[in-house]
Amino acid sequence: MQKLNGKELGSLFLTFAKVGVMTFGGGYAMLPILQREVVENKGWVSNEELADYFAIGQCTPGVIAVNTATFIGQKRGGVIGGIVATLGVVFPSLIIIMLLAGIITSFSHLTWMQHAFGGIRVCVCVLIFNAVLKLWKGAVKDIWALLIFLGVFAASVLTDLSPVIYVLLAGTAGIVIGLLKNPMKKGAGPS
Amino acid sequence: MIYLNLFYEFFKTGLFAVGGGLATLPFLYDMADRTGWFSSSQLADMLAVSESTPGPIGVNMATYVGFTIRGIPGALVATLGLVTPSVIVILIVAAFLKSFRDNRFVNAGFYGLRPASTAMVASAGISVVALALLQVDQFHATGALADLINWKGVALAAVLLVLTRWVKPTKGLHPILFILASAVVGVVFQF
Numbered sequence: 001m002q003k004l005n006g007k008e009l010g011s012l013f014l015t016f017a018k019v020g021v022m023t024f025g026g027g028y029a030m031l032p033i034l035q036r037e038v039v040e041n042k043g044w045v046s047n048e049e050l051a052d053y054f055a056i057g058q059c060t061p062g063v064i065a066v067n068t069a070t071f072i073g074q075k076r077g078g079v080i081g082g083i084v085a086t087l088g089v090v091f092p093s094l095i096i097i098m099l100l101a102g103i104i105t106s107f108s109h110l111t112w113m114q115h116a117f118g119g120i121r122v123c124v125c126v127l128i129f130n131a132v133l134k135l136w137k138g139a140v141k142d143i144w145a146l147l148i149f150l151g152v153f154a155a156s157v158l159t160d161l162s163p164v165i166y167v168l169l170a171g172t173a174g175i176v177i178g179l180l181k182n183p184m185k186k187g188a189g190p191s
Numbered sequence: 192m193i194y195l196n197l198f199y200e201f202f203k204t205g206l207f208a209v210g211g212g213l214a215t216l217p218f219l220y221d222m223a224d225r226t227g228w229f230s231s232s233q234l235a236d237m238l239a240v241s242e243s244t245p246g247p248i249g250v251n252m253a254t255y256v257g258f259t260i261r262g263i264p265g266a267l268v269a270t271l272g273l274v275t276p277s278v279i280v281i282l283i284v285a286a287f288l289k290s291f292r293d294n295r296f297v298n299a300g301f302y303g304l305r306p307a308s309t310a311m312v313a314s315a316g317i318s319v320v321a322l323a324l325l326q327v328d329q330f331h332a333t334g335a336l337a338d339l340i341n342w343k344g345v346a347l348a349a350v351l352l353v354l355t356r357w358v359k360p361t362k363g364l365h366p367i368l369f370i371l372a373s374a375v376v377g378v379v380f381q382f
Binding site: 020021022023024030052056057058059060061062063064065066067070071074075079082083086089090092093094096097098100101102104105112115116117118119120121122123124125126127128129130131132135136138139140145146148149150151152153156157160162163164166167169170171172173174175177178179 | 203205206207208209210211212213215216217218221224232235236238239240241242244245246247248249250251254255258259263266267270273274276277278280281282284285288291295296298299300301302303304305306307308309310311312313314315316317319320322323324344347348351352355356365366367369370372373374375376377378380381382
């Protein structure tokens with residue numbers, strides 16, 4: 001960690017803006033691009049560090065891409081570096097989405113536009129279904145996890161409770177189950 | 192005060208959505224229900240646009256929702272709200288990197304969180320299915336069960352499911368191609 005001058009901060013911002021433009025879709029699409037830009041081109045972090053940051057970025061709150069950007073930025077230039085890298089990675093989204101949103105809003109009354117979005121919504125169903133299957137593989141590995149899945153699924157379909165409640169309850173349930181599984185062993189989390 | 196509210200809602204989303212961009216979806220549905228700032232059918236369209244444009248999905252969604260509610264300042268406030276918890280959490284975690292990864296309570300907490308997050312995304316998916324594949328209004332008008340189901344939509348969904356999961360040459364293709372193709376099908380077959 002070091003104090004960066006204006007030029008270095010500018011380079012941090014631009015590098016992450018580039019990563020933001022090239023990340024299409026979710027956080028996973030970002031990993032190969034980060035490897036090329038941040039590890040190979042700039043040498044700011046090693047491959048191992050990147051893998052660590054990415055793993056933590058997945059299990060801490062928030063968007064994975066933003067978490068990873070903050071991590072690398074703070075490694076490079078402390079708190080300011082973390083903030084600058086984050087602003088860089090969201091910058092292209094802000095510009096592109098605002099332009100598109102303006103255009104779509106002004107055409108949304110057209111019949112063909114409504115038909116197009118009718119078709120697109122069907123596609124969104126299928127994409128979400130595929131994403132859920134992918135999440136399922138990493139998340140539901142034993143009967144306890146299955147019970148948590150079923151409980152939260154039933155509750156969120158049937159009730160109007162805030163998702164915050166499920167997050168807090170499920171996190172607590174995970175800790176309780178972990179303690180029941182291996183009570184006194186230090187340092188061993190549930191597998 | 193709308194901006195303060197907007198910031199608070201997205202801050203909450205950023206703080207509790209664990210596991211990447213799509214994990215923000217249940218929070219956005221909840222937000223639509225409670226605040227009436229936007230409708231759930233708008234949300235499905237925004238998701239399609241967010242998946243088809245550069246940038247992390249969660250950031251794109253926040254920008255789009257913010258823009259829909261209050262134009263450019265709304266987009267900026269929503270996006271800042273979403274990323275602020277990430278920046279704070281990551282800066283704290285970075286200080287205790289090693290002990291965070293090896294902590295059994297942290298691991299156990301995430302063991303419980305992952306199935307909950309999967310369940311919430313699945314439940315949000317069901318809302319999109321209801322929107323895209325069912326025609327509740329028409330069913331209420333005619334009372335005929337066959338009118339409840341949007342058969343054109345179901346047919347497209349079946350084709351997309353096969354293409355994205357089982358057909359070798361197409362299943363690795365980028366979602367944007369399926370979204371664009373669905374838009375064309377929607378226009379041609381008047382969805």
